[in-house]
Amino acid sequence: MTPYNMAFACFTCQKSFKKSLGKAPPNKYPSQLTCPNCGEIAYNMGRHFKPPKKNDKKQWEKVRFLFDHGFRFQKIRVGNQYPDSVPYPETLEEARKFVIKYQAYSERKNEI
Ligand SMILES: [Zn+2]
Known part of the structure; x- marks a missing residue:
């Protein structure tokens, strides 16, 4: 190991x-x-x-947004017709939809 x-x-x-x-x-x-x-x-x-480039503020915002919603780039596999994991969103706008669509996979779903 x-x-x-x-x-x-x-x-x-x-x-x-x-x-x-x-x-x-x-x-x-x-x-x-x-x-x-x-x-x-x-x-x-x-x-x-x-990690995004240091000065890529938008990408860092996206990462922060995902993180705040319980997505730390863990692999997300939906059903078994998808051998590969779901791709992470490229932009903050996509990320907003992503966290809703995949909220069942959020690491925060069991918190609170
Ligand atoms: Zn620091």
Whole structure:
């Protein structure tokens, strides 16, 4: 078993960094760390996160929006006629529809 490299994103810096977290099971990984750049909170974005460019404000807004709705780029598979996972939205406008369409897959659905 290889150690996981988890991606953490700081929405203040619009920056992401990887952190190797050893061999702990994924559910033991911290959901947030301190951003090494600014000291604010950096959120665990899982292993599939592809960060936007630092200055791409719109893309970072989209990522933040998805994150706030419980989507951290986890794989979403709908039924079994789709061998591949659902693609993540390209824009904030698409993301608004996405979080509604796939709300059953949100990691936040069991919260509150
Ligand atoms: Zn930061």
